[in-house]
Amino acid sequence: MSDGSDGSDGSDGSDGGGEKVWPHQELGRKLSNWGRWGEGDEIGTLNFVTPGKRVSAAQLVRTGKAFDLGMPFDKDGPFKGGGLRTNPIHVMTLLPSDTAKTADGLISADDMIITGLQSATQWDGLAHVGYGGMFYNGVPAGAVNNFVGASRNSFHKAVDRLISRGVLLDIARLKGVDRLADSYEITEADLLAAEERQGVRVESGDVVLLRTGSYRWFLEGDREHFLGNAPGPCLDTCQWLYDREVAALAIDNHSGEVWPSPVPGATIPFHQVVIRDMGLTLGEMFNLEELAADCEADGVWEFLFCAPGLKVTNSAGSPVTPIVLK
Template identity: 30%
Template sequence: MGDTGIRTGKAPKSEWGPDDEHGATNRITPESRASIMARIDGHRVYDLSVDYFVGMPSFQAAGDPAYQIWMSHTPRGTVVDNLNGVGDQINRACGYSGDVILMYTHTGTHIDALNHFAYGRETYNGFDADAHLGSRSWERAGSEQILPLIARGILIDIAAHKGVEVLAPSYGITAEDLEECLAAQGTVIRPGDIVLVRTGRMQYWPDGSRVFGDSPGLTVEAAAWITDHKVVAVGADNEAVERTPSFDDENWLPGHCHFLIDHGVPQMECVFLEDLSRDKVYEFAFIGAPIRLRGATGSPIRPLAFPLAE
């Protein structure tokens, strides 16, 4: 692979100032939010997320925990153990259920925070692991710093444009692919947009053996082409947005570094784009926000796409 332009030394400083933690989500303004909200056709909504369940595909190869859920309180159990302390008579009259979940934050449809990747010890905007990483989480640029995503969304349906069910394993989507697909769709990327790229992989969900591994996705050159358009965020229907493996001997996920560290662009993975593709909805209002997990490197997100009124 040729020169990717990826640095391995220091993270660049943010264009929004030395203390900025929001990154490209700063491009969302009250005016831009109002503009896209005014164009919504509320008769339809597309849910771009997957549900969470025991046995769902997850990134367990690196030792991260799979999604788990269990009951901490049950109607019959509280009668027996009275863990809520209200007594037998009340517990028999008022059943009580409660549960607990455990999972890796990069599970299912999720968004990567700007502290997810680093050059050495420096992540977005030069935040340093020695100064800003505590015992349990980062002190800077966590998922709680990603501003609510309300913006114009664009689908770039590469698989459909190429006339295939799904792109070939490890296919590297080029800038030329993006340009040709957009031209064929009759859509353009504007500053402040959220760009979603379809490879076709998520049509196989929840078969993890077909969704994950040797993923088609963006090359670094294509990633740079997208960030040149001053987008707010990027997402794809694969495991990494970029292609895997990277075919870069010096960086196993250079696209992550480009989006998150160099440009402060949060990226969403395992986004469900099949319904948008089926209906050929290429422009829409995108609304979504991560759970505000302080300091976390990622978070589940439930993105919604609303078609625009004619």
């Protein structure tokens, strides 16, 4: 029997059998929601958004003020050509000058876009990230293929659940800055402190909007900085998200988590835990600036959140124009 000096006790980061035990995947096993809503479930934590939850969320609308949290969907988006993602291409397919002459002088126009579904403000669906050959709820990697797309865990199954109570947690204002430092790791302690400062509590079925201030780089035209090292939540926040039964999380940065990863050698470990293991729909590149300023002014940090996205069959995610009503 080994005394452990050879690392067979897992002290080298392995499971004793030579396989590396990643800390985020170990955490994911602890926080797994697989089977919680049945073997066929494809929407994960959005199950927390119940009809009663939507009714109570609608009652939060008192002034009728509306806030658009979406990035412009056009050629001036954050991405450069040649990468995994490119900005949308907008093309006119019918111009008024092309309209056939009619007796009443009708003119008309049609257009189309060529785009990735995650090229602007977006939702990451449950077929977006996995590991170990599996997506959320035991869906094998082969269920996502060129023939049908995401045959399981498609984003389109989730669209009716993305209307709920929204709560903004402004971590930048908590720290007294207009934006957090690059690669700042948001912790559970930060989330709790933001709740206390703002006098609000996140409850089951809520959509949490997390402001880092990172979106200001995009607004100022510095796309390179916006797509660079980013502040965001780290693995320390996952237990809080699980315990509070958060339905979905939307962030104002490009990466959806702190970037680069603080876990050596890991690639988007926060995504792996919250999407693959917990089944949590994750939003990125939300513009929270105007909303945050208004919440700070009136002290109201809860609201009706509406962001269904596009009902693209068998999709791994969706562009979205989120709307908040207060």
